Amino acid sequence: xxxxxxxxxxxxxxxxxxxxxxxxxxxxxxxxxxxxxxxxxxxxxxxxxxxxxxxxxxxxxxxxxxxxxxxxxxxxxxxxxxxxxxxxxxxxxxxxxxxxxxxxxxxxxxxxxxxxxxxxxxxxxxxxxxxxxxxxxxxxxxxxxxxxxxxxxxxxxxxxxxxxxxxxxxxxxxxxxxxxxxxxxxxxxxxxxxxxxxxxxxxxxxxxxxxxxxxxxxxxxxxxxxxxxxxxxx
Ligand SMILES: Cc1cc2nc3c(=O)[nH]c(=O)nc-3n(C[C@H](O)[C@H](O)[C@H](O)COP(=O)(O)O)c2cc1C
Numbered sequence: 001x002x003x004x005x006x007x008x009x010x011x012x013x014x015x016x017x018x019x020x021x022x023x024x025x026x027x028x029x030x031x032x033x034x035x036x037x038x039x040x041x042x043x044x045x046x047x048x049x050x051x052x053x054x055x056x057x058x059x060x061x062x063x064x065x066x067x068x069x070x071x072x073x074x075x076x077x078x079x080x081x082x083x084x085x086x087x088x089x090x091x092x093x094x095x096x097x098x099x100x101x102x103x104x105x106x107x108x109x110x111x112x113x114x115x116x117x118x119x120x121x122x123x124x125x126x127x128x129x130x131x132x133x134x135x136x137x138x139x140x141x142x143x144x145x146x147x148x149x150x151x152x153x154x155x156x157x158x159x160x161x162x163x164x165x166x167x168x169x170x171x172x173x174x175x176x177x178x179x180x181x182x183x184x185x186x187x188x189x190x191x192x193x194x195x196x197x198x199x200x201x202x203x204x205x206x207x208x209x210x211x212x213x214x215x216x217x218x219x220x221x222x223x224x225x226x227x228x229x230x231x232x233x234x
Pocket of ligand 1: 017079117
């Protein structure tokens, strides 16, 4: 029994990596972890050559990675949240799985789990990955998200930020409540003279965050790993 973990987070030893690995460990299966930022998997070029062959013609690391996907009983796909979406590494990998979808729907019946780490929009990312894998006929056994490290946007490191996501996506500017204010409460204190795009509009309360310090989050990863284990057994 084999379980493949794929992380689309480019950060070394990231929270996404930690959660994907925790899920893999809990499966008690033969596992392998692949970090997409350390290999070369480019985006789909829509040449459609795979439509009849189920083989992608692009000559990069997807050639061997797709073999590992095909050998796996279950795959775990994790991503950071970048610009409200999956990382480009994750997106490219998912796009390339398109080659397995035609004629024979080769990934049908595989089990899968998804992980997304972010500050505000990670749920959308986990759902998106899940929908993409479902389109390949996979069954999503578990999906989890975790709060990560808020990124620095424009002004460089420091205690105050003049271009926070809170500002960029605030109700005041977008006319919509995207839930960003709520999500950032733990991370930022909005200063009294806050104005969108004004320097010193917010102060960081928390910067680095590790899921390894959050037992509930790690437990959820282990729970998903055990679910995969049970499902593979049956
Ligand atoms: C280019 C870039 C864009 C980002 N955009 C978002 C975003 O739109 N929403 C969000 O919640 N977090 C965003 N972040 C923050 C990351 O999601 C956050 O740092 C998360 O912890 C990354 O997970 P990882 O450390 O496991 O890779 C962004 C970070 C970077 C580097």
